[in-house]
Amino acid sequence: MALSQAYDWNRIRAALRQLDETFPGLLENIVLIGGGACWFYREALNQWNDPMFRVPQWTREEESIWVSKDVDFMGLDEAEATELLRTPFDPETHTFHFHGLELDFLEEGIQLTRQNAVLNRRAARLPEVTFYVVEATLLYAEKCALLRSKARPQDRLHHQMLVEFLKCEFCRELEDTSTLNASRWVARARAVKTSTLDFFSGDGRFSKRLQAGISRLNPATHKAIAQWAKHHLPASAK
Numbered sequence: 001m002a003l004s005q006a007y008d009w010n011r012i013r014a015a016l017r018q019l020d021e022t023f024p025g026l027l028e029n030i031v032l033i034g035g036g037a038c039w040f041y042r043e044a045l046n047q048w049n050d051p052m053f054r055v056p057q058w059t060r061e062e063e064s065i066w067v068s069k070d071v072d073f074m075g076l077d078e079a080e081a082t083e084l085l086r087t088p089f090d091p092e093t094h095t096f097h098f099h100g101l102e103l104d105f106l107e108e109g110i111q112l113t114r115q116n117a118v119l120n121r122r123a124a125r126l127p128e129v130t131f132y133v134v135e136a137t138l139l140y141a142e143k144c145a146l147l148r149s150k151a152r153p154q155d156r157l158h159h160q161m162l163v164e165f166l167k168c169e170f171c172r173e174l175e176d177t178s179t180l181n182a183s184r185w186v187a188r189a190r191a192v193k194t195s196t197l198d199f200f201s202g203d204g205r206f207s208k209r210l211q212a213g214i215s216r217l218n219p220a221t222h223k224a225i226a227q228w229a230k231h232h233l234p235a236s237a238k
Contacts (some may be wrong), residue, residue: 008039008067008068009039017128022099026084027132030075030105031117032132033134034071034106035070035154040133041133041136045165052205052206054164056161056164066154069102070094070104072103072104073103074117075114109142109145110146111142121134137191140159140163140166141191144196147159170188174217175213177216177222182225186228190228200232200234
């Protein structure tokens with residue numbers, strides 16, 4: 001059975017708004033994951049319009065692979081979702097068919113669990129709806145693991161975009177000290193390097209931009225980042 005529709009970012013936003021209107025308070029307790037979360041980070045990267053890190057340019061065929069076939073969440077198990085939606089889970093499509101929506105509530109991924117998705121989430125505020133999306137470093141770890149185990153074509157595209165997003169965000173955070181949290185920055189950098197050992201050393205432009213940002217930090221306030229850089233940035237960037 002084919003799914004009834006595919007989801008681009010506008011349709012994902014519409015689905016989130018529909019769920020929020022139908023079940024007030026639900027979006028406070030679930031976390032957007034999967035392709036929908038990748039769409040969120042793709043839109044964020046596109047809006048930043050950074051001259052160094054941009055959304056990759058894909059062919060029309062690749063864009064058709066990127067489009068999501070459902071909207072995935074964590075936070076409810078199958079029984080809870082069945083009771084809430086009052087519709088059974090369809091094992092053929094691996095979704096709940098709900099008022100024209102295709103929804104899935106994943107209980108566990110490879111790196112993703114219900115607990116770490118909820119504990120590592122970001123609030124996303126759009127004009128029409130507020131929801132939570134899985135932390136980008138955790139989503140990246142999941143995509144890295146999926147590429148090693150399943151090698152689905154959409155995971156390769158999602159991975160490419162997340163690499164650009166994370167590089168851009170690491171740089172932007174260093175360049176805006178008014179909002180920089182040194183402990184969080186280092187913790188996220190360590191998480192990414194656990195997934196990809198050469199993440200911070202394989203791209204010279206990225207490494208040099210990081211070092212330039214770090215060199216402008218207050219050593220007393222951001223000592224943890226300076227210490228991290230000594231051990232994890234290549235010598236050529238220092």
